[in-house]
Amino acid sequence: MKRSEIKTEYTWNTEDILSGISEFNDRFLNLEKQVDFSMFKGKLSSPDVILECYTKLYDVYSELEVLAVYAMMKRDENGADPVANELNCKIDDLSVKFSAETSFIDPELSTLGKDFLENLLKDGRFNDYELDIKRLIDFLPHLLSAETENVLSLGGKVYGGYHDAFSMLDNVDLDFPTIKVDGKKVRVTHATYSSLLQNPDEKVRKNAFKSYYKAYLKVLNTITALYRGNVDKNVFLSRVRKFNSSLDRALFGEEVDKSVYNNLIKQTHKALPTLHRYISARKQIMNKTIHMYDLYVPLTENADLKLDYNEAFDLVLKGLEPLGNDYINLLLKAKNERWIDVYETEGKRSGAYSVCVHNLKHPFVLLNHTKTTHSVFTIAHELGHAIHSHFSKTYQPRTKSDYKIFVAEVASTVNEVLLIKYLIANANDNKTKKYFLSYYLDTVRTTLFRQTMFAEFEEKAHALSEQGSPLTKETLNAIYLKLNKKYYGKSVVSDKEIAYEWARIPHFYSAFYVYKYATGIIIAIAIAEKILSGEKDAVKNYFKFLSSGASDKPTELLKLTGVDLTSNEAFELAFNSFENALIEFEKLN
16 A cells, blocks of 8 residues: 555654654754864863763754654655665764764763762762763773774674674575465565464464575575674674673663573573473364474464454553553544554555654654554554653653663553453453463563573573684574473474574574563563552552653662562562463363
8 A cells, every 4th residue: 555545644743853854954964063073072171061062962962863763764654765765874874973973972081080970970060961970980991992982983884784684684685485375375474474373274384484494594504604793793892891791791781780681591490381381281272293383373263353443542542541541641642643653555664663762742653553463462562662752751851861772661561461461351251361361371472481592592602602612503503492492391392493593583683682572571560460459559650660761770760660670579470470371271271
């Protein structure tokens, strides 16, 4: 469908950002003139000059963010639009220039010493910049000379080259085969693979699985080289920055203590018997030997939600009623004021996301709605991101409104958990209830258990590289297969193809990102359980968290909701919720 054929009410209103391309070009030309920071080089020695530099830094960065979001959204409306692609190229180039121009600031400030920086924190004029100063003080052991920092900043595009090359191979160049489904040829692609694994015909699922991985097997040597290069890059940057490991560097950047990561692995291992029990339940229901390609097939037929967008949105509103009227009214505001781009159109970016920066009037959400259960949950998920961003930018200054990625999936997943709990509680019959229980169990399986397994794989791969051991395809396959068998247990056959599933995971090129999906759902379930149980001030405390932005370290901000990931309570709430759903599921079979 062409974009021009979509009703305006179902498209986002980019004029809330800029009036059009002409305004973009005018503001871009003006911004180019502002990127010069040479007047501050060698002069960051007095609080007055430092304050002036920080003010300009955020003025320029804020404008760059707005223009970047507009360019991205225009490209995502139609990736084939040459004008939109040109805007993004211009933003990319200016971003690199901005990074290089400002790379001297932290090294120069670091020469003033810890005592000087701590005195700045006592100066009320620097209240908005206290996080920058605190982070600089923490970063002092890892900071390099101004010249070296400048060189590293210029490597921005180079560092992303492995991801870009994998993305091009994965999305464009892979030669996916076709299989027969109901007598018709169907090409196995990223878009069709997940639906093919849900096909009730085992032969279709098996052929899709083997065909899909056959495409990766053909280029496994190339993908191994790309992944090895990406890991080596991470190890290089970690050593240059004087971190003990790549994991330490990643956690430092997120301001997350390593005990949180270790606790995730430890507590998930303890809960694996419950996961194995769920896999065993699937095996009994399907009454067959379970293979990896059987894990996504629905256990109930014709129970999928088939709602148009307005019906789906109304259902989301019902599911999120425990959050109160103010929250519901914000959701309606997002719909009525065109924060959301709803339907798939020619050239539009696939998937879904929410985007917001401080100087935007409001967040924006991209969807590609279809009449599926997944699309209903996508609405809840992305609006969770949007409302989190709205609260954050409303109640925090621009220097503290951009919350850390570590907590970025919390609000979105709280919405999903509240919605699925509502659907389970209000199911009209056992078949529907069984479907929603299975949906919840599979959500936890794929988001918590599977992402934790991914995280373990990343840690082991990076550790081998740090020890000087070569990352060959045989080594990586062996690591992954062993983990797969451990996590899924003996009730499922770990087919040989699953050994190189690692080769198709794009997130592995953003090292140590995936564990945040697992912690995100653990936090979300814990918060949702507190809200649904009627715990005193649970909603009020949750809103405090949503409004906190980056005003403190993320693990400290989570404590506003009563969640402490260094202790066991949140993990116990999450895994108990999983087990309770499993018990209820088992009773229906």
